[in-house]
Amino acid sequence: MGEAIQLYWKPTCVGCRRARWFLQDLGVAFDERDVIKNPLTLEELDKLIGGANPVDFLSPKNPKVKAKGYIQNPPPRAELLSLLAADANLLRRPIVTVGAKLVVGWDEKQLKALLA
Numbered sequence: 578m579g580e581a582i583q584l585y586w587k588p589t590c591v592g593c594r595r596a597r598w599f600l601q602d603l604g605v606a607f608d609e610r611d612v613i614k615n616p617l618t619l620e621e622l623d624k625l626i627g628g629a630n631p632v633d634f635l636s637p638k639n640p641k642v643k644a645k646g647y648i649q650n651p652p653p654r655a656e657l658l659s660l661l662a663a664d665a666n667l668l669r670r671p672i673v674t675v676g677a678k679l680v681v682g683w684d685e686k687q688l689k690a691l692l693a
Contacts, residue, residue: 580676582607582692585617585625587670592683596671599688607673612665619662625672625679631657633681636669 584600584607586593600607610617617625626634632651635642641664642648651657661667673680673688680687 583674584609585612585668585670585672585674587611587613587665590670593671595683595685596673596688599685600673603692605692612668612670616665617662617668619658622658622661625674626658627677631661634661634669634672636667639667642667 582600582605584593584597586597586609588594588611597609622634631654632648635647635651635657637643637648647657647660647667652660669681671683673691675691678691680691
């Protein structure tokens with residue numbers, strides 16, 4: 578695989594740690610970024626999400642996401658990206674990218690397919 582693997586994670590997130598261990602156990606080289614210590618900028622989020630639905634990048638377990646009903650009634654894309662840029666805890670994690678392809682959230686089966 579010639580494309581770089583990137584892990585966007587939060588060290589205290591169980592799913593993130595699983596994804597990191599999974600990549601380490603496979604022995605693949607990857608770059609990692611703690612999205613809490615080094616949040617993604619608005620431009621980085623826009624590029625990462627691309628044409629995908631930005632709602633898929635919201636953490637459904639986050640209390641603010643639940644309280645505001647962002648999953649059921651999301652704000653416009655630009656506003657949602659601004660919210661994610663302002664509060665990295667709203668971001669669903671981990672995110673693993675290989676080139677333009679990505680997996681959002683811990684899903685071993687999808688990660689295996691991504692890395693195949």
